[in-house]
Amino acid sequence: MILEITLPWKTCLSSSPPPLALSTFNSCKSTGEIKQLHAVAVKTGFFHYEPLVATRIVESCCSIFHYSSPKSEDVDYALSVFNQANNSSTFIYNTLIRAHTQVDQPEEALLLFYRMLYDPSGILPDKFTFPFVLKSCAQLGSIQDGEQIHNFVLKTNFVSDLFVLNSLINMYGRCGEIDSAQTVFEGMSERNVVTWNSMIDGIVKSGDLGLARRLFDEMPQRNLVSWNTMIGGYARQSFPYEALGLLVELQVSEIRPDEFTLVSAISAVSVLGLLRLGKLVHGYVIRHEFRFTGDLGASLVDMYSKCGSIYGALQVFVGVPYKNVGHWTSLIVGFAVHGFAEAALELFSQMLSSGVKPNYVTFVGVLSACSHGGLVREGLEYFNLMRRTYNIEPRIQHYGCIVDLLGRSGLLREAKEFIENMPIRPGVVLWGSLLSACRNHRNIEIGEIAAQNLVELMPDYGGGYVLLSNLYAGFGRWEDFGRARRVMAERGVEKVSGLxxxxxxxxxxxxxxxxxxxxxxxxxxxxxxxxxxxxxxxxx
Incomplete structure (x- = not known):
């Protein structure tokens, strides 16, 4: 709704004393209203002869940002006006820095901080400044800026402030500097649950779940974030039993799981393929009236698919009222894995018709469906569509799907040329896929090339030697077969059994x-x- 500027406001801005005119900005409830007052101030000339107008506009924007989540265009507007203002304050700098971190513009947040330090008004940061700035460093993964700000903190009176120290731990943890995070953690005389959570989160992200679990067990007090950090860490790093065990302990502690907890639990169930347990979690989701429109719905679709119940996945998908790219992608991948290539492609077509934009995972599912269905022409068309129409740069998974597609269809020379012309370096999986296709289609020439590249990339990879020796055996070349097996024995290479x-x-x-x-x-x-x-x- 457009705000209607009444005559008294116009009169106020054009002829009333500045204090009364400036006070009108205090009644604004949105940046849209602020922009309309700004326009009237410019039109009447008040904006140009009263320097405090720009400052009041910025203050009004900051007040709105402080109590609501800003949009990037609103933050850009506030910054553009701030650049014209002659007066500033620590509050304005802090709010603008915070707003830029909220709209994922950490570079601008850091620039504002350095601008604050050199402000001619002599404005200094306070204890609210550093958490926002350190969050920007964490978002950027900029350990250099983070260390400089840490050094600055050491020279201030905020070196013992709990919130600042917690932000330092979080920044170091997200930047992968666990030793530095532990140094800050161990040097703190006072800790709260946020301190422990930040330290554990950093250690989990570093992959040391053993140390993270020890700290988790030592915590004097836990909240839901503590449990979610550990359960999510176990689930992401393929420790499903540990994740589910903690889920049981969480319920015993009488803390109610939230959506993040359930998504991690469902992920653990998916790894194990436990359909019955998945249904238990699904029942809990329904009883407690969780919404299916976010990650929870997509994870349930994925879980049913991985547990072998594509019909269950379809039922969950149909029941989601507002589907996002995650819901569509989960079912497309599920159809592809279960061999329903045509259903996957039809679903992808419906997704595009609904206006949902695919992401790179969606195209992994689409290309996988083409591979399983032997749809070479369609697969190459979708591969080009991904780059040309949606500007998605192919990743190693997409290249792997195309190699698998060409290999399954017996187009081994085309697959080899495709690998050699890739803009990124092919890995073991791609050469292994080509070697497997050569064995299936009995092509020794290209198989030997693929095996040679496999050995160069990973000399201890037993699967490559086994595939090559089996290829030789298929042609009765027993001398070459024996040589491949002897190389395996000499190097102590063993093929890991499939489980x-x-x-x-x-x-x-x-x-x-x-x-x-x-x-x-x-x-x-x-x-x-x-x-x-x-x-x-x-x-x-």
Missing amino acids: SWIEVDGEIHEFVSGDKFHPRSVHIYNVLVELDSKLRWAEL
Whole structure:
């Protein structure tokens, strides 16, 4: 709705004393209203002969930003007016720096901080300045700027401020400088739950889950963020049993999970392929009326697909009222993995028709569907569409799909040329995919080239030697077969056995080729029992 500027306001801006005119900005509820007053001030000439107008506009914008999430265009507007103002304050600098971090413009936030230090008015940062600036360094991953600001903090009276020190730990953790974060952490005389959470989060991101768990167990007090950090860390780094075990402990602690907790739990369930446990979590989501429009809905679609129930995935997908790219992508990938190539491509077409823009993961699913369906022409068209229409730069996964597509279709020479002409260096997976295709289509010439590249990239990769030796065996070239096997023996290379598993009565049975009757078992039965008895989650 357009704000209607009444005659008294116009009169106020054109003829009333400046204090009364400036006070009108205090009644603005949005940047849209501020812009209209700004326009009237410029039109009447008041903006040019009263220098405090620009300052009051910025102050009004900052007051709005302080209590609501700003938009990038509003922040840009406030900054443009600030550049014309003659007066400033620590509050204005702090709010503008904070607003730029909120709209993901950390470079501008840092520039404002350095501008603040050299402001001719002699304005100095306070304890609210440093957390915002350090957050900008964390967003940029700029450890150099972070260390400089840390040195500046050491020269101020805020060196013992808890919020500033917590921000330093968070900055060092997100920049991967765990030793520096620990130095700050260990030197603190006072710590709160945010301190512990920041330290644990940094350690989790560094991959040292053992140390993170020790700190987690030592925490004098935990909140939901503490639990989510550990559960999410375990889930992301493929420790599903540990993630689910912590989920049980969380419920015993009587802290209610939130959406982030459930997304991590569903991810752990997806890795294990435990459909029954996935249904328990799904039931909990429904009973507590969580919304499916965000990551939670997409993760449920993905979980059902990975647990072998593509129909369940489709049911969840249909039940989501407002679908984002994550929902569409999860089901497209699910259809592709289950071999429903045409359904995946049809769904992709519906996604485009709905106005949802695909991302790079979407095209991984589309290209994978083309590969499984042997749709060479369509796959190459989608690969070009990704670059030409959506300006998505292909990643190694996309190149891998094309190599797999060409290899499955017997176009081995085209696949080899495609790998050689890639703008990025091909890895073991691509050459291994080509070598596997050469074995399937009995092409020794290109197979030897692929094997040579495999050995150069990873001399200890046993799968390459096995594929090459099997290729030789298929042609009866037993001397070459023996030589490949001897090289494996001389280098002590072994092929890691492929592992499969199946769920039976809440128990995961792992087995390899050759197991007859007594597969290796990994028990999750106790977890299921605890979820049933302690959590009382409704199974669908």
